[in-house]
Amino acid sequence: MNGKALIDQTRLLDVLEIEATVLAETVDGAREELRIPNCPGLTVGETARHVGSGYRVALEWIRTGDSPETWQREPGPFQSLRDYVISGVRELVDELSRHEPSEPCSTWWAADSTYGFWRRRMTHETVIHRVDVQAAMDLEIGEIADDIAVDGVDEILTLWLGHRLTVQGVVGTRDGTVAVRTGEKAWLVRVTTGGLGAWRVPGTDIDRTDRSRIDAEITGPPSNVYRYLWGRMPEIAVHREGDIDAINQMWALLRVATR
Template sequence: MEFTRLLDCLAADYDRLRVVADADPGAPVPTCPGWTVADLTRHVGEVYLHKTVAMRDGVEREDWPPKEFAEEEPAALLDRGYTALRAEFAVRAPEAPAATWYGPDQSVGFWIRRMAQETVVHRIDAELATGQPVAPVPDDLAVDGIDELLKIFAGYSVAEWGEYFTDVLDASPGRTFLVRAGDTAWRVRTGPGEFTVTDGAGDGTADVTLSGSPQAVLRRLWNRHDADGDDGTTVEGAPEAVEELRRCIVEATQ
């Protein structure tokens, strides 16, 4: 996606999150056990400010969040964080250097993409918590989010921090997963110490096929789908194979 488009999506989802979060700050968030909407709001504000510092100072601070943040109202912290984040994006080109946890991309553009995706997932959290309708996720943003989740979160994490995936992958017989989101597809291969992703459906059969609209697949992979009823996806494959993919993604995103 173009960075201007990602920034537009970030703005729209921030605006939606801000409105929804005010509806019921005390509501529990089912997709983030132990959090209320106020906790979620505070978290997003803290994340925005953390990434602002990563761009400004060139380092991702580990001593975060600062203790004084706890004295700030969650909505005020969210507003302050978003204002600071957008101000930082406004004075830096996407290709400018920035500290990130993803070795291959140490640029401001990484955080533009990551914050757009962070915000859409958390505004869905807030909508689910408050019982409000989940606003549509644009197809291009959803496809980009699936790509980020599979390649950068899961694929990179397994390659760099494989010890965290030992319980999931060491006993894997080697499996192939086909993920289809509308007209876009990815082929995933797992095995001991392996989570590789290639673009396209590829050749041959898959042990598991997950398909649906881009929005539905994004929400399913992020475990943000509705708990009851049809979530708009189709999953074909053995339960143990489906569970392997799910556990890899959970481990990569926690």
């Protein structure tokens, strides 16, 4: 399985820093107890801490070569949530900038053991949570560029559903294959009672053999499909056809993968 990003790695690093700044400025002075829509129990304050902590986890993992046991999980004394997020992302971006994206680096996905993995993973972590805090504060949701959204669709399907659930031994309750199409790209998600997998299809072409196995299909604008798969938009935001139960099973498995 190819785990590499679908877009330029320099662009990913730029987007990571921009999105983190928007998130940090949005939460600055906000009511921390505001609830995040579609994420039961999660608040604006918890989201900012989660993101700031995530930057520090990634940085320690990169530096030590393994999953860290300790890191700064909370803002320090007199440190605002804004500064906690900003200082975390700046240090992470500085470290990532020192290395070529293709350079080997410890990660939690064998399909992409490079510094590029962390550029991609932390960018999408930040984009989704930026959307969360804007939604919680009833602000206009900032645009997600098509190329970022398409790459995000690829990541959630191949990394989270295809890899993470396989490692956890999660399987389906029924067999079903769902095609996902957006931004001139396509993916197949196969869920069975014995296992599951997700893979890219070259372009939007699905060969005759695979097409005969497809039970359902999801299509829509890249940003909508991206946010729908992450559970941040309702089903009416995308077009769903075919076996809706197969789609619902895939969507439910994504919630398990990304919780």
